[in-house]
Amino acid sequence: MRWITQYLPxxxxxxxxxxxxxxAGxxxxxxxxxxxxxxxxxxxWGRRAHGPHIVFSDVEFADFSIG
Structure with missing residues (x-):
C-alpha cells in the first residue's frame, strides 16, 4: 500500500x-x-513532463480535508 499526501486545488x-x-461511479x-x-x-501543473499517462488503480481509501 502506498500513501499519497498531495495538495490539490x-x-x-x-x-x-x-x-x-x-x-458518477x-x-x-x-x-x-x-x-x-x-x-x-x-x-x-503544466511546467514539466507532458507525456506520461497516469493510471490510478486499486484505490482502497481516499481522505480529503479543506485546509
Missing part, C-alpha cells in the same frame, strides 16, 4: 463532488483524481 474537489452528485471519480494527481505530482 479546489477545482478538483468541485469536479469530484459534481461528478458524485451527477451519479467510483471508477469515474478515480479517473478525475488520477488526472489531478498526475498533473500535481508529475507535470507540476
Amino acid at each position: 479546489g477545482e478538483v474537489a468541485r469536479e469530484l463532488f459534481a461528478a458524485r452528485d451527477a451519479g 467510483g471508477q469515474q471519480q478515480t479517473v478525475i483524481l488520477a488526472r489531478a494527481l498526475g498533473h500535481a505530482c508529475f507535470r507540476e
